[in-house]
Amino acid sequence: AQSVTQPDIHITVSEGASLELRCNYSYGATPYLFWYVQSPGQGLQLLLKYFSGDTLVQGIKGFEAEFKRSQSSFNLRKPSVHWSDAAEYFCAVVSLNTGNQFYFGTGTSLTVIP
Amino acid sequence: DVKVTQSSRYLVKRTGEKVFLECVQDMDHENMFWYRQDPGLGLRLIYFSYDVKMKEKGDIPEGYSVSREKKERFSLILESASTNQTSMYLCASSWGGGSNQPQHFGDGTRLSIL
Numbered sequence: 001a002q003s004v005t006q007p008d009i010h011i012t013v014s015e016g017a018s019l020e021l022r023c024n025y026s027y028g029a030t031p032y033l034f035w036y037v038q039s040p041g042q043g044l045q046l047l048l049k050y051f052s053g054d055t056l057v058q059g060i061k062g063f064e065a066e067f068k069r070s071q072s073s074f075n076l077r078k079p080s081v082h083w084s085d086a087a088e089y090f091c092a093v094v095s096l097n098t099g100n101q102f103y104f105g106t107g108t109s110l111t112v113i114p
Numbered sequence: 115d116v117k118v119t120q121s122s123r124y125l126v127k128r129t130g131e132k133v134f135l136e137c138v139q140d141m142d143h144e145n146m147f148w149y150r151q152d153p154g155l156g157l158r159l160i161y162f163s164y165d166v167k168m169k170e171k172g173d174i175p176e177g178y179s180v181s182r183e184k185k186e187r188f189s190l191i192l193e194s195a196s197t198n199q200t201s202m203y204l205c206a207s208s209w210g211g212g213s214n215q216p217q218h219f220g221d222g223t224r225l226s227i228l
Contacts (some may be wrong), residue, residue, distance in 0.1 A: 007119070009154075032214040033123035034216060036209050036219075040223075041123075041202055041221070043118070043221045043222050044157075044206075044217075044219040045219070046154055046216045046218070049214070049216055051214045053117055074120035078191065090156065090157065092217075094214070100145050100162070100164070100208060100210070100215070101148075101162065101172070102159075102217060102218070104156045104157040106154060106155060107156050
């Protein structure tokens with residue numbers, strides 16, 4: 001069965017510090033991978049996506065993510081966090097085997113302290 | 115930009131009522147989805163639709179039904195609302211061109227069943 005794991009329920013970082021949010025997936029086929037961000041009271045906004053090619057992908061708001069097939073991971077990173085990055089972050093996976101059905105992780109809540 | 119509009123941001127209903135949640139997208143997307151979001155559980159797929167008058171069950175369809183009479187509109191129906199259906203409901207849409215198409219989300223409807 002397909003699954004997506006975000007091991008960190010909650011992370012706190014200082015403004016200006018670097019950030020890494022973890023995502024691991026379990027799939028038999030080549031996955032398509034996404035990161036979304038959800039600000040309080042809002043829907044989900046797409047940060048970035050990986051389909052193929054270069055394993056390091058750039059997204060909006062200064063975020064990037066790296067696909068590592070050997071580790072079944074797609075971790076999200078940002079070199080310097082801003083207070084406005086405080087939000088909930090979701091990793092999602094879809095594959096040819098699942099059609100258009102996305103599988104979401106349970107999310108990581110990010111708190112940014114001054 | 116894709117716009118996915120959910121008719122209500124907040125809704126309060128009583129147990130046993132029939133509840134309609136409406137979602138409209140303006141990008142002529144083939145695929146539409148309904149999720150519920152609960153703390154610690156992430157997003158869980160209720161129903162989805164690949165075309166007008168078509169619907170498919172997601173992971174948690176019990177107690178829900180859907181209607182898609184027009185391509186741009188996808189309605190979620192709680193036939194007889196119960197308190198365990200208190201949740202945040204998110205609608206999403208995507209282009210039908212393949213599994214790698216990102217989903218675009220509305221701002222959500224926070225539904226309380228009393």
